[in-house]
Amino acid sequence: MAGTWGRISTAVSPFPNPHYCVVYMRTGISMAEIPKEEYVLKCTSGCAGCSSTLCLRYILKAAGPETVLVMPACCTSVIQGAYPNTAMNVPVYNIAFASAAACASGISASYRSLGKKTNIIVYAGDGGTVDIGLQALSGAFERGTDFLYICYDNEAYGNTGMQRSGSTPLGALTTTTPAGKIHAKKDIDSIVAAHSPPYMASACSAYPLDLFKKVRKALEVRGPTFIHVLAPCPPGWRFPSDQTIEVGKLAVKTGMWILWEREYGKLKISAPSRAAVKKPEPLATYFSAQGRFKGIDPAVAEQLRNEVRRNIQRFVREEEQSCDQ
Amino acid sequence: MRSVATGNKAVAEAVRQANPAVIAAYPITPQTEIVESIAGFVADGTLASQYIPVESEHSAMAACIGASATGVRTFTATSSHGLLYMHEMLFWASGARLPVVMANVNRAVGPGWNVWAEHTDALAQRDTGWLQVFVATVQEAYDTTLMAFRIAEHNDVLLPVMVNLDGFSLSHVMQSLDTVTLGDFIPPMVLPHRIDTANPQGYGPLTGPEEFYKFRWEIERSMRDARSVIAGTEKAFAETFGRKYGMTDEYRCEDADVLVIALGTFGKEAEVAVDILRKEGIKVGSLRPRWFRPFPDLDVKGRDIVVIDRDYSFGFGGVLADSLRARYRVEPSSIIAGLGGQEVTYDDIASFVRTRMPGTETWFGVHDDV
Ligand SMILES: Cc1ncc(C[n+]2csc(CCOP(=O)(O)OP(=O)(O)O)c2C)c(N)n1
Ligand code: SF4
Ligand SMILES: [Mg+2]
Numbered sequence: 001m002a003g004t005w006g007r008i009s010t011a012v013s014p015f016p017n018p019h020y021c022v023v024y025m026r027t028g029i030s031m032a033e034i035p036k037e038e039y040v041l042k043c044t045s046g047c048a049g050c051s052s053t054l055c056l057r058y059i060l061k062a063a064g065p066e067t068v069l070v071m072p073a074c075c076t077s078v079i080q081g082a083y084p085n086t087a088m089n090v091p092v093y094n095i096a097f098a099s100a101a102a103c104a105s106g107i108s109a110s111y112r113s114l115g116k117k118t119n120i121i122v123y124a125g126d127g128g129t130v131d132i133g134l135q136a137l138s139g140a141f142e143r144g145t146d147f148l149y150i151c152y153d154n155e156a157y158g159n160t161g162m163q164r165s166g167s168t169p170l171g172a173l174t175t176t177t178p179a180g181k182i183h184a185k186k187d188i189d190s191i192v193a194a195h196s197p198p199y200m201a202s203a204c205s206a207y208p209l210d211l212f213k214k215v216r217k218a219l220e221v222r223g224p225t226f227i228h229v230l231a232p233c234p235p236g237w238r239f240p241s242d243q244t245i246e247v248g249k250l251a252v253k254t255g256m257w258i259l260w261e262r263e264y265g266k267l268k269i270s271a272p273s274r275a276a277v278k279k280p281e282p283l284a285t286y287f288s289a290q291g292r293f294k295g296i297d298p299a300v301a302e303q304l305r306n307e308v309r310r311n312i313q314r315f316v317r318e319e320e321q322s323c324d325q
Numbered sequence: 326m327r328s329v330a331t332g333n334k335a336v337a338e339a340v341r342q343a344n345p346a347v348i349a350a351y352p353i354t355p356q357t358e359i360v361e362s363i364a365g366f367v368a369d370g371t372l373a374s375q376y377i378p379v380e381s382e383h384s385a386m387a388a389c390i391g392a393s394a395t396g397v398r399t400f401t402a403t404s405s406h407g408l409l410y411m412h413e414m415l416f417w418a419s420g421a422r423l424p425v426v427m428a429n430v431n432r433a434v435g436p437g438w439n440v441w442a443e444h445t446d447a448l449a450q451r452d453t454g455w456l457q458v459f460v461a462t463v464q465e466a467y468d469t470t471l472m473a474f475r476i477a478e479h480n481d482v483l484l485p486v487m488v489n490l491d492g493f494s495l496s497h498v499m500q501s502l503d504t505v506t507l508g509d510f511i512p513p514m515v516l517p518h519r520i521d522t523a524n525p526q527g528y529g530p531l532t533g534p535e536e537f538y539k540f541r542w543e544i545e546r547s548m549r550d551a552r553s554v555i556a557g558t559e560k561a562f563a564e565t566f567g568r569k570y571g572m573t574d575e576y577r578c579e580d581a582d583v584l585v586i587a588l589g590t591f592g593k594e595a596e597v598a599v600d601i602l603r604k605e606g607i608k609v610g611s612l613r614p615r616w617f618r619p620f621p622d623l624d625v626k627g628r629d630i631v632v633i634d635r636d637y638s639f640g641f642g643g644v645l646a647d648s649l650r651a652r653y654r655v656e657p658s659s660i661i662a663g664l665g666g667q668e669v670t671y672d673d674i675a676s677f678v679r680t681r682m683p684g685t686e687t688w689f690g691v692h693d694d695v
Contacts, residue, residue, distance in 0.1 A: 092527045
C-alpha cells in the first residue's frame, strides 16, 4: 500500500450525521508511489485520447482489487469491452441508466451486513448523474449509503453521440444544441452538497495524482462520498486526441473547472487550482482549444467569463469562511 | 399456529420467516401494510433484514438487483403505478438471473386515480421474464410467498417471482391463517454467478447479436424447467405442511361441460357460483389458473369456457381470454369485469355462465350499442 496513513480521531465530527467518521487521513504520496497494478487492461474500446478511461485507470489503482464497479449506461459501458471479454480487472455490475446509485445501495446493504469492506464505486457519466440518475443519487446519499459515487463529466451524452446533458456548459455545441447550449451547466455539486456528504471533491483527468489521492481519501470515509471528475472528450469537444491532457489543464488554469475538496462541509481548494483562482488564464485559450465553442456568440462568452469569475469568488470566499470556523 | 390475518399481513409474515437479507420497498396503496409490517419486524428485531427505504420503485428493484447479485435473498412489494415504474428493472432482474421475490397487490392504473383491484398492472409485465402467480385466499398468499423463495432460488430456475394478490378484496380481507414452522423448507440461497472480487467478471456488458439470443433462450428454458420445480415445491409443501397447491386450482371440473376461468379472487368466488349453478342442473366447474407465467396446461377440450378478465388489452381483448384463444384454439365467452374494483357478485358470475355466448366479448355493466 502506497503512502503513509496516520490514524486520526474517530470521535465526534463536526458533521451533522454522526454515522460518518474519517478513520484515516493520508499524509503524503507521490506519482512514483502509485501502484503498478493495472485494473483497466490494454484492450478497452475507448476512443483515442479518452480521458474517462484514464481516470478509471487511476481510480482503480487507488481502490485496488477489493472493489466492485457499478455502472449505468454510459461511454464506459462500451469502453469495458463486450461479452465474453472484459477490459476491467474488477467486477463490473452494469445496471440501467437511472439506477446506479440504487443498485449500489443494494450491494452496500448486503456487503456491510456481511461485514465485507469491499469498495463499492459507482462510475457514471454526467447524464447518468445530473439528469436521469439524479433521483437515485439523491436517495442513496440521503440514506447514508456507504459507497463512492464518481461522476466523470464529459459534459454531454457521449454514448449516444454527444447530445446535450444538464452538465453541458452554456454556449457549447452538441448534436442537440447545434447553435450552442442556451442553458447554463447544472450545478450538481451544490445539489450533492445539500445532502451533506462527509466527503466530496472535484478532480480532472489532467491531474491524476490529485484524483488518486481524492479517491483514496473518499474510500477511507464511511458513508456516501462523491467525486466529480472533469473528463475532456476529444470527439465530443472537438479537439485532437493528443490534446486531452492539455485541454484538461486549460480548464483548470482558466478557472473554468476548479479543483477542491469538502470534508465534513469544510472546503479546501486543491493545489493545482491555487494559482488559477488567484490569476486565471484568459478563457479564450480554453475556447480556442476546442471546436465545440467555435463561433461562440461574444455575449455568451462574456456570460461564461462572468460565471467563471463568480464561481472563483464563491469558492475562495467559502474556503476563507471554512478557515474562520 | 392459527390466527386471523389480512392478505398483506400474511405476505409480511411469510417474508419474516423466509428472512431475506435485504428488503427494499416503496409504499403504495394497497401494498403499504406489507412494507409497514416488515419495517416493524426490522425495528422490533423479529426480522434481521437490511431494510432499504428507497425513494422510488425503480430504485427498489435496482437495490434488490444489487443485493441479490451479491448472492443474498431479497424481497420487495409494490402495486399498480409502482409496478409500472419498475418495468425497466423487471427485465433487468430476470435478465441478470436474480431470484428476487416480489408481492404485487393488484390495483388499477390511472387516470383516474383508483386504488381498487385490477390485474392489468401485473399482466402488463407478462413479457418481463418473471414467474407470476395469482393467489385467492389469505392462506394461499402466505403459503405461496414461502414457496416463491424456494422456486425462484432453485438452481433450475434462478428467475424472479411475482406473487399477485387482489387489492383490498384480498390484501385487506381478514381470513384465518395457519402459519407453519418453516424449518429448512427454503434452503440457503446459492447464486452461482454472485459478484466475486476474487474472480472479477463483467455482468451485463455489451452483448452482440451473435450471443444475445442465447441468453434469452436460457430464460425460456428456465421458465420451462420452472414447471417441474413448481410441482416439486408444491408437493414438498403438501408433504411437509399438509396443504396442496398446483399450477391451477380446480373445483368440480371433472364432469363439467362449462368451465369458469378467472385469476385471483374471482376464480375462488366462482366456486360459489358453481354450487348455485349445479343446483340448477348446469354442469359447471371453476378452473382457476394460479400460475400465469409459466402458463399452465389447462384441460379445456370440448367444454364451454366462460373467462372473466379483470384486465384489458386495448384494441385486442382480455389478456386471459386471448391467452386461452391463442393456446387452445377455443372460442370463450369473454367477460370483462371487475375493472378498478367494479363490484361482481357470485350471482353475477352465475349469470355470466347462464347467458354465455361462445366467441363473444361482454363488458359487464356496459350497455351501449357500439
Ligand atoms: C432509460 C434510458 N434512456 C436512454 C438511454 C440511452 N443512453 C445510453 S447512455 C446515454 C447517455 C450517457 O451519457 P452520460 O451519462 O453523460 O455518459 P457518457 O456516455 O457521456 O459517458 C443515453 C442517453 C438508456 N440506456 N436508458
Ligand atoms: S466519446 Fe469521449 S468519453 Fe466517450 S469513449 Fe470517446 S473519448 Fe471517451
Ligand atoms: Mg457524458
